[in-house]
Amino acid sequence: EAGVAQSPRYKIIEKRQSVAFWCNPISGHATLYWYQQILGQGPKLLIQFQNNGVVDDSQLPKDRFSAERLKGVDSTLKIQPAKLEDSAVYLCASSLQAEVSYEQYFGPGTRLTVT
Amino acid sequence: GESVGLHLPTLSVQEGDNSIINCAYSNSASDYFIWYKQESGKGPQFIIDIRSNMDKRQGQRVTVLLNKTVKHLSLQIAATQPGDSAVYFCAENKWNTGFQKLVFGTGTRLLVSP
Numbered sequence: 001e002a003g004v005a006q007s008p009r010y011k012i013i014e015k016r017q018s019v020a021f022w023c024n025p026i027s028g029h030a031t032l033y034w035y036q037q038i039l040g041q042g043p044k045l046l047i048q049f050q051n052n053g054v055v056d057d058s059q060l061p062k063d064r065f066s067a068e069r070l071k072g073v074d075s076t077l078k079i080q081p082a083k084l085e086d087s088a089v090y091l092c093a094s095s096l097q098a099e100v101s102y103e104q105y106f107g108p109g110t111r112l113t114v115t
Numbered sequence: 116g117e118s119v120g121l122h123l124p125t126l127s128v129q130e131g132d133n134s135i136i137n138c139a140y141s142n143s144a145s146d147y148f149i150w151y152k153q154e155s156g157k158g159p160q161f162i163i164d165i166r167s168n169m170d171k172r173q174g175q176r177v178t179v180l181l182n183k184t185v186k187h188l189s190l191q192i193a194a195t196q197p198g199d200s201a202v203y204f205c206a207e208n209k210w211n212t213g214f215q216k217l218v219f220g221t222g223t224r225l226l227v228s229p
Contacts, residue, residue, distance in 0.1 A: 004158070031214070042204050042219030043159065055214045091158050095215070103149065104217060106158030 004107035018080035025094030035091040138205035147208035
């Protein structure tokens with residue numbers, strides 16, 4: 001079974017530039033999550049999708065971050081404009097169904113460096 | 116607020132020893148817990164999970180213990196190997212408008228010496 005795919009793996013940008021990350025979840029997984037993991041900390045949920053609808057985006061900085069999951073499969077996370085404090089690893093995860101307690105499978109992440 | 120935390124940021128053990136990683140949680144309503152292993156440059160990898168109606172669950176070389184009385188979770192790794200070196204996170208399930216939401220702790224780094 002293929003895992004969660006993410007690209008790019010690394011990205012270096014200057015502050016005030018924009019960047020986009022892509023995620024392809026495990027086939028058949030209805031729920032998709034984007035996490036931000038700052039160095040030395042645990043992952044923090046940014047946004048959660050159930051199919052193509054947003055379930056939770058309470059911790060997403062909506063003035064600069066946006067995400068979409070068209071057709072309920074792939075997802076993109078965008079930052080515009082980036083700030084220095086956005087430097088982190090951005091993890092995508094998926095689970096079979098979020099209405100029950102199911103394991104979340106994580107992708108390798110995208111390491112973002114903002115200079 | 117509600118949180119999941121770990122007692123020790125770094126744990127150093129010798130190869131072959133047993134390792135115990137601890138985690139405290141504050142939400143007594145949490146019904147599902149997961150331990151993840153994260154190696155450098157990789158995403159978190161599922162190790163083992165436990166539901167709140169259980170006290171203990173065993174996997175291959177790993178055991179998770181749940182003490183709901185004191186809201187404590189532990190991960191035991193038997194015969195620790197160098198390949199077990201990683202950061203370990205416990206995560207607690209919080210229900211949000213009918214959907215699962217995991218809250219992760221800070222993590223414990225396990226260092227295994229040969």
